[in-house]
Amino acid sequence: MVRGWARLERLVSAAQNGRIAQCQLPKRKRKVLPRVAGARFCSTEQTLHPTIRPVNAVERTTLTEYGQYIAECMPKYVQKVQITAGNELEVLIAPEGVIPVLTFLKDHTNGQYTCLTDLCGVDMPSRAFRFEVVYNLLSVRFNSRIRVKTYTDELTPVDSACEVYAGANWYEREVWDMYGVFFANHPDLRRILTDYGFEGHPFRKDFPLSGYVEVRYDDEAKRVVVEPLELAQEFRKFDLNAPWEQFPKFRDHVPAEDIPIKEEKE
Amino acid sequence: MLRQLINSTARVTCQSQRMGIQLLQPRCYQSTSIDEDKTTATILNQETDSGLMVDAYSQAGFRLNNGMKVLGPIAIFPRSVLSWKVKSAEDINEDSLSLFHMLEPKIDLLVIGVGDKGNKVDPRVVHYMKNKGITLEILPTETACTTFNFLNQERRYVAGAFLPPISLRITDEDLVQSQRRRNKLFLSQDEDSVF
Numbered sequence A: 001m002v003r004g005w006a007r008l009e010r011l012v013s014a015a016q017n018g019r020i021a022q023c024q025l026p027k028r029k030r031k032v033l034p035r036v037a038g039a040r041f042c043s044t045e046q047t048l049h050p051t052i053r054p055v056n057a058v059e060r061t062t063l064t065e066y067g068q069y070i071a072e073c074m075p076k077y078v079q080k081v082q083i084t085a086g087n088e089l090e091v092l093i094a095p096e097g098v099i100p101v102l103t104f105l106k107d108h109t110n111g112q113y114t115c116l117t118d119l120c121g122v123d124m125p126s127r128a129f130r131f132e133v134v135y136n137l138l139s140v141r142f143n144s145r146i147r148v149k150t151y152t153d154e155l156t157p158v159d160s161a162c163e164v165y166a167g168a169n170w171y172e173r174e175v176w177d178m179y180g181v182f183f184a185n186h187p188d189l190r191r192i193l194t195d196y197g198f199e200g201h202p203f204r205k206d207f208p209l210s211g212y213v214e215v216r217y218d219d220e221a222k223r224v225v226v227e228p229l230e231l232a233q234e235f236r237k238f239d240l241n242a243p244w245e246q247f248p249k250f251r252d253h254v255p256a257e258d259i260p261i262k263e264e265k266e
Numbered sequence B: 001m002l003r004q005l006i007n008s009t010a011r012v013t014c015q016s017q018r019m020g021i022q023l024l025q026p027r028c029y030q031s032t033s034i035d036e037d038k039t040t041a042t043i044l045n046q047e048t049d050s051g052l053m054v055d056a057y058s059q060a061g062f063r064l065n066n067g068m069k070v071l072g073p074i075a076i077f078p079r080s081v082l083s084w085k086v087k088s089a090e091d092i093n094e095d096s097l098s099l100f101h102m103l104e105p106k107i108d109l110l111v112i113g114v115g116d117k118g119n120k121v122d123p124r125v126v127h128y129m130k131n132k133g134i135t136l137e138i139l140p141t142e143t144a145c146t147t148f149n150f151l152n153q154e155r156r157y158v159a160g161a162f163l164p165p166i167s168l169r170i171t172d173e174d175l176v177q178s179q180r181r182r183n184k185l186f187l188s189q190d191e192d193s194v195f
Helices: A002-016 A057-073 A095-107 A168-179 B002-007 B123-131 B141-153 B172-181 B190-194
Strands: A078-084 A089-093 A115-123 A131-139 A144-152 A213-218 A223-228 A256-258 B013-015 B021-024 B040-043 B054-058 B061-064 B069-071 B074-076 B081-083 B109-113 B135-139 B158-162
Touching: A057 A078, A057 A089, A057 A095, A089 A095, A095 A131, A095 A144, A115 A168, B054 B141, B054 B158, B061 B074, B069 B081, B109 B141, B123 B135, B135 B141, B141 B158
Parallel strands: A089 A144, B109 B135, B109 B158
Antiparallel strands: A078 A089, A078 A256, A115 A131, A131 A144, A213 A223, B013 B054, B021 B040, B054 B061, B061 B069, B074 B081, B074 B158
């Protein structure tokens, strides 16, 4: 936190002394966009309000253009590119393209997203393809993060990312255990968090909070027995929404803004 | 090395990574002994009173932690082991699993080692066993042995039904251990080819 404050004060004093350098925006016509590693720290505005997150327009434009570049490089698999309010780039791809897109992001010189920081699933039961698989990648070279999202349903397998990122092993086991998403070509896909005889996939939205079974020690049988759930108090669902609007200034807020991808012209 | 592999494919044994390592943390009470600050690690399979565990497996059979070697598929219980009459994973049916649901006290969990990774078990058999009240854990034999060892160490009511795998991952450590076991570790192999 101290570093952030010190940086802000330096920016303010530099702005007052007229010493801030303008950052070069990459030109649109070039095929290979150079990545500006220090884009995060460039700012041409004076932000004196410490409690409001400064808008980093340079970073946003860099990420937007990189997102368009990815969409141009892989038009077969990339379906949508979004950028969130906090400058997080998200690439939405078809499930057939997991290995090609991840290999591209990892190995391409402009990407170099060599670190898989997270692999998780999301359950949206209202959709036809209810499960989303989300890959969070980090590029140490460019100090940049990106999110890759795919979709699937209960029965369709997704290609395992283990051949691209070895660290995907246990994450995919967790997604299999918790959601039931099968990963094809995974070296060792088995349960990781649930108990050995456990049935069901707990993170699904239709799986109840307290589960279906309970365990207790039976004194007569001198062993731990698994029985159907009996709650002493029936389940109460609380509606925690306040009657007043929470954020009136953010009524039109969109969590992620779509980045326009150029359509292929035949 | 390769020649030895070809000559003894049937007898190559795999050191089981199923030998889990159990870490024992020191108890948190006052003690005057200096050595009790250290964390100790013991090999799970070599603990006494921990029940039967699978030490190693091969294409031929299994070696257990009480020194016994069993050829062919096995049905293993906390304190005893039987040979199991099953040809392959497809042959696992209600009859071959009939022993497990007739046991008293009833087992919680049956770990089935299907051999190689891709072998499937008939889903109707899975349903049949679930109706009898026994949860199944169907895994490749390698991980099935490990799981059985851990569950046995925890004193759970578990039984294992393992088929020897066809394809093995052999490391140099495995070759050294099997040679040592047969007292052939320090014999030179080059001389054999001359004769």
